[in-house]
Amino acid sequence: MTCWPSPVGRDWLGRAVVVLGLVCGSVAAEAQTPAVPAQMNMADHRGGLQGRVRNAAGAAVADATVMAVNADNGAQFTAATDAQGGYAFAALPMGKYDVSISSAGLTAFRRRGVDVAADQTQQLDITLDAASAAQAAEGERLELLQKIATLEQRITDLESSAVLSEPETRVRRVEVWVDPEGGQHDEPVTGAKKVVTYQRERVYRRQTINEKIEEALSGEAEKSVQVGVSAAIATQVAAQTTGAATGNSGHAYALGSADLYFTARVAQNTLFFADVVGLSGPSPDGEIGGLTLLNGFTARLVNQNELNLREAWLRTELFSQKLSLTVGRLDLTNTFDHNAAANDETTQFLSDALVNNPTLGLAVNGTGFAAVYDPKRSLNFKLGMQQSNTDATNLSDSLFSLAEIGYFATPFSLGEGNYRVWYRQANSTGSHRGAFGVSLDQKLAPAITLFARYGSGQAPSTNGNSSFSTGHHFYSGGVQFRNGVVFFPGDAWGVGYAQTGLGTGPRERLTEAYYNFGLTERLKLSFHLTHVLEKQPAAGTVGFLVPGVRLQAAF
Numbered sequence: 001m002t003c004w005p006s007p008v009g010r011d012w013l014g015r016a017v018v019v020l021g022l023v024c025g026s027v028a029a030e031a032q033t034p035a036v037p038a039q040m041n042m043a044d045h046r047g048g049l050q051g052r053v054r055n056a057a058g059a060a061v062a063d064a065t066v067m068a069v070n071a072d073n074g075a076q077f078t079a080a081t082d083a084q085g086g087y088a089f090a091a092l093p094m095g096k097y098d099v100s101i102s103s104a105g106l107t108a109f110r111r112r113g114v115d116v117a118a119d120q121t122q123q124l125d126i127t128l129d130a131a132s133a134a135q136a137a138e139g140e141r142l143e144l145l146q147k148i149a150t151l152e153q154r155i156t157d158l159e160s161s162a163v164l165s166e167p168e169t170r171v172r173r174v175e176v177w178v179d180p181e182g183g184q185h186d187e188p189v190t191g192a193k194k195v196v197t198y199q200r201e202r203v204y205r206r207q208t209i210n211e212k213i214e215e216a217l218s219g220e221a222e223k224s225v226q227v228g229v230s231a232a233i234a235t236q237v238a239a240q241t242t243g244a245a246t247g248n249s250g251h252a253y254a255l256g257s258a259d260l261y262f263t264a265r266v267a268q269n270t271l272f273f274a275d276v277v278g279l280s281g282p283s284p285d286g287e288i289g290g291l292t293l294l295n296g297f298t299a300r301l302v303n304q305n306e307l308n309l310r311e312a313w314l315r316t317e318l319f320s321q322k323l324s325l326t327v328g329r330l331d332l333t334n335t336f337d338h339n340a341a342a343n344d345e346t347t348q349f350l351s352d353a354l355v356n357n358p359t360l361g362l363a364v365n366g367t368g369f370a371a372v373y374d375p376k377r378s379l380n381f382k383l384g385m386q387q388s389n390t391d392a393t394n395l396s397d398s399l400f401s402l403a404e405i406g407y408f409a410t411p412f413s414l415g416e417g418n419y420r421v422w423y424r425q426a427n428s429t430g431s432h433r434g435a436f437g438v439s440l441d442q443k444l445a446p447a448i449t450l451f452a453r454y455g456s457g458q459a460p461s462t463n464g465n466s467s468f469s470t471g472h473h474f475y476s477g478g479v480q481f482r483n484g485v486v487f488f489p490g491d492a493w494g495v496g497y498a499q500t501g502l503g504t505g506p507r508e509r510l511t512e513a514y515y516n517f518g519l520t521e522r523l524k525l526s527f528h529l530t531h532v533l534e535k536q537p538a539a540g541t542v543g544f545l546v547p548g549v550r551l552q553a554a555f
Contacts, residue, residue: 050087324371336422347552523551
């Protein structure tokens with residue numbers, strides 16, 4: 001019996017055939033579609049250049065070298081012709097090229113500005129004949145003339161903006177070979193011996209007018225006197241924190257200081273320096289009687305509202321500037337115990353105990369000399385003497401002498417460190433009184449410097465210029481921070497502690513922190529917070545908190 005499929009069966013079968021056809025067609029289409037290439041760099045876009053080289057008779061020129069030079073960057077490409085005279089550059093970076101063929105050192109063909117476009121091949125057929133050689137020679141002649149014109153213009157500009165210097169005498173080392181007969185030769189000869197001689201010659205050198213002007217101004221500057229100014233004002237407030245009431249709590253103080261510096265170069269490696277200082281205003285040291293000064297500027301004060309000559313000396317450097325000698329009115333504390341992180345009351349700590357070592361015992365400046373031998377290696381040596389009493393009647397009266405040995409090192413792979421040990425003698429009381437001390441500043445990191453001082457001995461005087469009249473000892477230490485751990489470049493801040501004790505019993509403990517803002521290269525503003533404890537055997541312990549602000553300008 002014949003069976004016919006039902007309409008439902010036919011409909012299902014047709015749909016299956018259609019779906020199967022779509023799936024197969026999709027797979028086939030996907031297999032034939034090329035993958036999308038990755039984005040190409042512009043340098044990957046290249047073009048071609050090809051052609052044939054023939055001679056004047058039309059014959060192919062084989063084994064000829066064709067050169068293509070990129071007009072923008074000078075990159076060179078070469079290709080050799082085959083037996084049929086054909087050449088090809090398959091992948092040249094797109095741009096303009098100078099195409100040439102040279103033979104026996106002469107250019108037989110040159111074509112400038114041949115454009116090579118991306119994904120295209122440029123056709124350039126070359127005929128080597130008299131006309132192409134003449135055209136190439138003319139192009140080279142014009143190019144050479146252009147270079148000569150440019151060179152002539154540069155020479156003209158140089159002559160119009162330059163002058164000849166004054167004649168200079170120079171010594172030139174000359175090697176000659178002298179034969180047994182005494183004849184001199186520039187080259188080695190048999191039997192001749194090499195001899196070194198020195199010849200003097202007068203030479204001129206060409207220098208620009210600007211160089212000549214700068215040289216003249218520099219010479220005048222070395223002959224003139226340079227003037228500098230450093231001015232500062234320190235405002236402080238005292239608040240008593242410990243001990244019996246003194247009546248000084250809540251008092252405000254402001255001490256202004258101005259220094260005029262005069263420098264002049266009087267000879268080669270010889271310098272004159274003078275410092276005139278004037279101060280005005282009260283400081284906390286007038287009411288708070290401590291063992292050291294709460295304001296380091298007070299040490300400069302002689303009389304209020306007066307100008308005083310603080311320093312005036314002459315310094316010369318000898319033996320390749322390894323030895324310096326200074327003579328005149330000196331402040332030896334500027335030369336000795338010179339700590340990099342705690343030595344300047346104008347930019348660092350304000351308290352004198354963290355600026356100087358009190359056991360140095362130098363109260364005033366005076367006539368003297370200082371010698372420093374520094375071979376720019378690890379060790380350096382210093383020796384100095386001066387009078388420490390302005391009323392001295394002769395040079396041997398009140399004589400203060402100092403000696404110091406310094407050592408420069410970089411221990412444990414740290415930064416640079418300076419270590420000093422010093423000894424001093426003074427005879428202001430009629431007998432010699434000695435003291436010694438050590439000092440160091442060591443960089444722990446480029447922005448962090450550790451410092452410390454220690455001193456022990458007897459003070460040189462009892463005339464009121466120094467707080468120490470018997471045996472005493474002192475030590476201090478702290479840290480300074482600079483770039484990297486500050487708010488702005490050029491800022492600096494530090495924290496320090498100092499303790500001083502006399503042999504008779506008085507003690508002082510002082511702590512100070514400061515932050516110095518470098519407002520400009522010549523203007524600085526710093527904030528200070530100092531706490532001091534003074535212990536007197538009879539009066540007990542008195543403490544003060546002394547905040548302050550210092551404004552300093554130098555130009």
